[in-house]
Amino acid sequence: MSWFKRSAEGITTTTEEKLEVPDGIWWKCPSCKKTIPTIDLQENSYVCTSCEYHARVNSVEYFGIIYDEGRAELLFENLKPKDFLEFTDLKPYKDRIKETLSKSNVSEALTVGYGTVNGHGLVTACMNFNFIGGSMGSIVGEKISRAIDVCLQKKAPLLIISKSGGARMMESAFSLMQMAKTSAKLTVLAEAQLPYFSLLTDPTTGGVTASYAMLGDINMAEPGALIGFAGPRVIKETIKKDLPKGFQRSEFLLEHGFLDFIVKRKELKQRLSDLIQLFENK
Amino acid sequence: MTFLDFEKPIEELYEQLNKLKKIGENGKVDIQSTIIEMESKIEQTKQAIYKNLNSWQRVQLSRHPERPYTLYYLNHICSRFIELHGDRNVADDKAMVGGIGEIDGQTIMFIGQQKGENTKQRQYRNFGMANPEGYRKALRLMKIAERFNIPVVALIDTPGAFPGLEAEERGQGEAIARNLFEMSKLRVPVVCVIIGEGASGGALGIGIGDRILMMENTWYSVISPESCSSILWHSWDHKETAAEQLKLTADHMYQFKLVDGVLPEPLGGAHHDPERMAQTLKDTISNTIRELKLIPVNDLIRDRIQKFCQMGFFDE
Numbered sequence: 021m022s023w024f025k026r027s028a029e030g031i032t033t034t035t036e037e038k039l040e041v042p043d044g045i046w047w048k049c050p051s052c053k054k055t056i057p058t059i060d061l062q063e064n065s066y067v068c069t070s071c072e073y074h075a076r077v078n079s080v081e082y083f084g085i086i087y088d089e090g091r092a093e094l095l096f097e098n099l100k101p102k103d104f105l106e107f108t109d110l111k112p113y114k115d116r117i118k119e120t121l122s123k124s125n126v127s128e129a130l131t132v133g134y135g136t137v138n139g140h141g142l143v144t145a146c147m148n149f150n151f152i153g154g155s156m157g158s159i160v161g162e163k164i165s166r167a168i169d170v171c172l173q174k175k176a177p178l179l180i181i182s183k184s185g186g187a188r189m190m191e192s193a194f195s196l197m198q199m200a201k202t203s204a205k206l207t208v209l210a211e212a213q214l215p216y217f218s219l220l221t222d223p224t225t226g227g228v229t230a231s232y233a234m235l236g237d238i239n240m241a242e243p244g245a246l247i248g249f250a251g252p253r254v255i256k257e258t259i260k261k262d263l264p265k266g267f268q269r270s271e272f273l274l275e276h277g278f279l280d281f282i283v284k285r286k287e288l289k290q291r292l293s294d295l296i297q298l299f300e301n302k
Numbered sequence: 303m304t305f306l307d308f309e310k311p312i313e314e315l316y317e318q319l320n321k322l323k324k325i326g327e328n329g330k331v332d333i334q335s336t337i338i339e340m341e342s343k344i345e346q347t348k349q350a351i352y353k354n355l356n357s358w359q360r361v362q363l364s365r366h367p368e369r370p371y372t373l374y375y376l377n378h379i380c381s382r383f384i385e386l387h388g389d390r391n392v393a394d395d396k397a398m399v400g401g402i403g404e405i406d407g408q409t410i411m412f413i414g415q416q417k418g419e420n421t422k423q424r425q426y427r428n429f430g431m432a433n434p435e436g437y438r439k440a441l442r443l444m445k446i447a448e449r450f451n452i453p454v455v456a457l458i459d460t461p462g463a464f465p466g467l468e469a470e471e472r473g474q475g476e477a478i479a480r481n482l483f484e485m486s487k488l489r490v491p492v493v494c495v496i497i498g499e500g501a502s503g504g505a506l507g508i509g510i511g512d513r514i515l516m517m518e519n520t521w522y523s524v525i526s527p528e529s530c531s532s533i534l535w536h537s538w539d540h541k542e543t544a545a546e547q548l549k550l551t552a553d554h555m556y557q558f559k560l561v562d563g564v565l566p567e568p569l570g571g572a573h574h575d576p577e578r579m580a581q582t583l584k585d586t587i588s589n590t591i592r593e594l595k596l597i598p599v600n601d602l603i604r605d606r607i608q609k610f611c612q613m614g615f616f617d618e
Contacts, residue, residue, distance in 0.1 A: 205611055
């Protein structure tokens with residue numbers, strides 16, 4: 021005999037019958053843990069309405085934010101990754117590419133767009149963190165190189181939005197050489213006296229930091245972005261000490277002299293537009 | 303001589319040879335023929351082992367504790383060499399050395415990472431891991447070279463740029479990036495030689511030039527086999543496999559056209575005959591610079607940028 025007796029019927033709805041909240045209606049902020057409607061997030065340039073956390077978004081969203089009417093012409097989308105080294109770790113690189121392509125709305129870890137910002141032409145090479153961690157492989161290097169060619173052709177400034185874990189290990193020395201390739205090509209842009217604006221976003225680390233991300237005529241970052249050469253875990257293991265609060269964040273880099281300023285995403289378009297015009301009216 | 307795990311058969315033969323020699327000295331037995339036999343057996347074993355080295359074994363040789371380092375070479379190949387110090391901003395980085403020297407009557411500005419030969423020296427040299435001021439010191443010397451039309455030679459040997467707290471504060475990423483940018487357009491011939499480990503951005507930070515060369519038993523990669531194993535295999539146990547997968551040997555790099563040439567090493571590695579290795583290095587540097595000096599500087603820079611811009615693979 022049980023001590024208690026259920027007087028009312030319990031939940032009898034089967035799992036299939038449950039009313040599901042459709043995906044993507046709500047968004048939970050990884051920083052303040054508050055849940056807000058996704059539509060509010062979108063209208064707020066993908067910045068948390070409660071704590072100003074800048075959500076990780078990719079080229080699709082950035083082009084929507086910075087370009088007039090939110091539209092850019094996408095360039096070099098015909099470039100496709102290739103497993104030249106036949107690299108296999110826990111799974112073949114070939115399968116990794118396939119899997120990522122099927123899940124992602126972009127074709128590689130970087131997308132190049134051309135459009136106008138308040139009427140002024142701008143070439144943007146924007147990294148996509150959801151494509152193998154935004155890792156820099158051959159395509160990233162080649163697209164940046166070609167984006168610079170477009171700048172030379174159109175006499176337009178270059179914006180690179182960095183968001184990357186670093187080099188793509190599966191392309192070994194080829195990925196390392198993309199640091200050399202992009203930096204070498206940036207000298208051609210500099211020679212042509214076309215400005216290069218570098219926007220560092222969360223996260224920008226490794227070989228990307230040690231090449232084009234740090235080479236802007238203007239280096240700017242979104243608030244609170246992790247920016248560094250070595251990752252915090254590696255540094256912690258090396259020095260065997262805890263890292264100070266705010267270490268390797270945008271504000272830390274500004275303080276140490278490696279950024280010109282920090283820009284909120286909502287003010288990005290206006291800031292870019294001002295910069296382009298100020299550099300043009302010389 | 304320190305023997306590596308795969309060199310154990312050679313070590314054992316040497317031990318036997320030494321015993322034989324002792325017996326020969328003390329006893330009345332004539333063992334001359336046995337000694338000759340043993341010596342030829344050692345030679346055969348060496349050939350068999352060293353002619354078929356796998357990627358991981360080459361990585362081990364590149365790190366051999368008796369392998370010659372940058373300053374050894376500079377002191378042996380230059381008729382005169384004056385070491386120069388400091389980045390004029392923060393410090394003098396002991397992991398990155400440099401100076402002005404002379405080979406066959408040609409003045410050359412040298413830069414390169416420096417490792418230590420014993421425990422104390424290794425710490426002093428921070429294991430060949432440079433801080434930002436090291437890269438900035440290298441750049442300072444390169445800028446002097448450019449101003450006085452002196453060719454630059456970089457000797458690369460590093461397990462990576464130092465991943466420390468102060469290194470980040472002082473902009474390790476910026477320091478390396480700046481070197482890549484400035485070296486791409488340096489208006490003098492630049493020759494880079496990997497003489498040991500070529501690990502990632504730390505190596506590339508002094509690695510942009512008109513000719514990139516590797517010694518036979520060195521490696522060049524985006525990441526060390528150990529770190530690659532730890533990240534992609536989630537364990538430290540796959541370094542041999544990672545080394546194979548990364549295709550990081552001099553042969554691979556030459557085959558991929560990522561480097562321009564491979565310098566042969568004495569059998570068993572540079573440490574088996576450092577003087578001969580130094581001579582090979584000296585002749586190579588001398589010839590390469592003579593050849594590069596004939597090219598007009600604007601063409602030199604155009605070709606240099608072009609060379610790096612062609613690196614990469616993709617479908618179109």
